[in-house]
Amino acid sequence: MNRTLLAAASSLLALSFTAAGAATAQTAASTPAAAPQSEAARQLHALFKQSDEDNLRRNPIGALFRGDMRYADRLGDYLTDEYFAAEKAAAEAELAALAGIDRAQLGETDRIAYDVFKFSRESDLEGFAPEIMALTVVRPINHFSGFHTFYPTFASGEGAAPFKTVEDYENNLKRHKEFVTLIDRAIGRFREGLASGVVETKLTTQNVIDQLDLQLAQKPEESPYYAPALAFPEDFSDADKARFSAAYLAAVRDEIYPAYARLRDFLKTDYLPRAREGVGLVHMKGGERLYDYLIEGTTTLPLKAGEVHELGLSEVARIKAGMEAIRQEVGFDGTLPEFFEHLRTDAQFKAASRDALRDGYYAIGKKVDARIGEQFSTIPESPLEIRAVEPFREKTAAGGSYQSGTPDGSRPGIFYYNAYDLPSRTTYGMETLYLHEGAPGHHFQISLAQENEALPAFMRFGGNTAYVEGWALYAETLGEELGLFTDPYQRFGHLDDEMLRAMRLVVDTGIHSKGWTRDQAIDYMLANSGMSRTDATAEVERYIAIPSQALAYKIGALTIQRLRAKAEAALGDRFDPREFHAQVLMTGSLPMAVLEKKIDDWIAAKKA
Structure with a gap:
């Protein structure tokens, strides 16, 4: 299929x-409604x-x-x-x-x-x-x-x-x-x-x-x-x-x-x-051909497994340096792997109960709502609900996920958090998870697109993974602007989640192109992040099940970050993050090359 x-x-x-905006979706889409066709x-x-x-x-x-x-x-x-x-x-x-x-x-x-x-x-x-x-x-x-x-x-x-x-x-x-x-x-x-x-497998x-x-x-x-x-x-x-x-x-x-x-x-x-015993596509008849096809389709770019693997290794090294800086900032006397273990096991980073985990996400949502208008000119009409993953699927579900609402707002968007094996769920990554799966991540991207009646249906309701997940990962970088990341451990959680997406470039290609085993992939993730073994295992088994999907996050986010840096350099004081975000979001999910052309055209128009 x-x-x-x-x-x-x-x-x-x-x-x-997938409460305070002023610009309409049609205006942000850039074509006046009254223009003759x-x-x-x-x-x-x-x-x-x-x-x-x-x-x-x-x-x-x-x-x-x-x-x-x-x-x-x-x-x-x-x-x-x-x-x-x-x-x-x-x-x-x-x-x-x-x-x-x-x-x-x-x-x-x-x-x-x-x-x-x-x-x-x-x-x-x-x-x-x-x-x-x-x-x-x-x-x-x-x-x-x-x-x-x-x-x-x-x-x-x-x-x-x-x-x-x-x-x-x-x-x-x-x-x-x-x-x-x-x-x-x-x-x-x-x-x-x-x-x-x-x-x-x-x-x-x-x-x-x-x-x-x-x-x-x-x-x-x-x-x-x-x-x-x-x-x-x-x-x-x-x-x-x-x-x-x-x-x-x-x-x-x-x-x-x-x-x-x-x-x-x-x-x-x-x-x-x-x-088959081998978990990677490299072990499946025709698997290498399929993986090439999946990479290009997932990233919307003509990338090969080898270059993605090397990009991942460089990103892992960069992020690890940032983690070392926070380890020193909080005064932890030990190595970075020992700091990871401290974060995994110390009681201060555990939710006391399922209700406490839920209430923590409620509090994060309120903080984001208070500042969201500073970064976005259009806010989704669809409400966002916070809900635990159901027991029948929580064992193999991701730590967080999003289910879109309806365009008219009659069914809310839902941010799902996973409370399975509660002692393994650490709290220092909660802010970043909410930014990604909730607001302004998937909820904004999906809701603003499907609520925008100026767009054709395939742009309102369709999407490619590089854009959808790239935006959600980019949204994580807005934590400080939205009143989050005031605690060094939450900033570490942001780096830890960024590390997850960088490791995915290494591990997904390692499994499906280089023949890595399940245990080899899990060990790599534990050595380079503060993930629990439960989370690392679920992640690796996800990459095994859906090859290449996990590559899209970092590839898409790096593209959006590069385009923002280009716009900031070109526009200087005229750069407004609300305008940039409208340009990225208000025409639905775009392949990376189409998005870059749109941003280049916007920059040129602003400079004219």
Whole structure:
């Protein structure tokens, strides 16, 4: 499957695949609303509209995440040959139509949209090349990317799917049937991989088995799938409540759990013994070719594994020097590795309870809210909610994550923090985690894009990892301007998180290009940061599961930081961070080359 589908399968954006501003989204998008449209612009907008409509029909879950309920009774035909053929045909037809539009006749924002659409559809089309499909479609699930991890929350009443009407409850039951079919399709694709010799790792396969065992161990009445039957809307009749209670229990007991058991038993009995020992793509048939493709797609730049590895090593060295300076500042008498161990183990850096961890994030959010208008001229209308990761997925979930809200603000964006194995959760990185996953990181980037009705839908709701994660990592650098990082340990936490992203360049390429083992990668991360072993293990197993995704953070952030430095040098006293941030954010997610061209044009216009 292509990169778009890989992202959709894990989060269905998700990237995934998100109170005080004055400028409107349309103004920041830079094209006046009253400007007359050229024929080329009308053709372009018609293409975008038709492309979006067609895409929502093929990918109904994407529509539901946007609050569009037209296809809410469907999950989609994922993993079928017909689905892939339709996606490929759509990309080819839309690129042909785009080629017939005269770009020179377009306005500034429309030219950006043209370039982003072209890049996106060409990238999608690359993913449908037979040699790539043969390496991806037959590995439909791992512990980090799979419907089995996404769907429980989605269907629980706590995710994107609404549970307000009788029709909502009926639609959920219909989606359950497609989910069961999807699980069985995944088994079929895994069998194709066994036949072709393209298989997942033993590690990721065992993790999936463990995830399925964990869900199957819950009584049907305690399953997330049954949760909507415990929270009916007040206006439901007693008859509807009784009917849905019985139907939801039967769906869990007689449909979903048996499908989980079929997948688990197949993986344990047939697949695991034939899965590969080597965790990197370098050990998989065709893996080196796939990794090259994934790097370029993830970073939106023509980079190779070797140069990314070397960049990572240089960044690790730079950040380590900053860590040494803080170690000396706080007067710790010991080596940097000993300082790491001190931070990992000392009680002062542990949350006293899950509630204390939650309250700490609430306090950080209030500090950011008080200063955010100094850096941003437009604030998302969608509220941001702080919530703990659910118990059924917290063991293998990241330390923090973000789920986008709806464009109209009816469903908030959610910053998830992970409280699993609480003694391993250190507090000195909390400010940085909130800046990245919450505000002004993913929440601002995703919300401002999807709330901006001046943009075509693919720019409002789409995205590439280098931009999305690059922005979130860049947002971490704004801590001081937003009233954070007043404590040296929180500044160390910022460096520690920056170190994480730099180490990812080293470790991801080490695993998938140089043949590093899981333990070798974990040891490298522990030696160069204050991470706990629990966090380092989860990170490494994530890189194993989704190769190249972790490279995008640092590559994207370094690009945005370089563009800001260029703008500051060129504009001097005329540089305003609010204007710069509007230029970066208010036209949605851009490939790095398109973003650089936009910033260069803005600098030239400001200097004129």
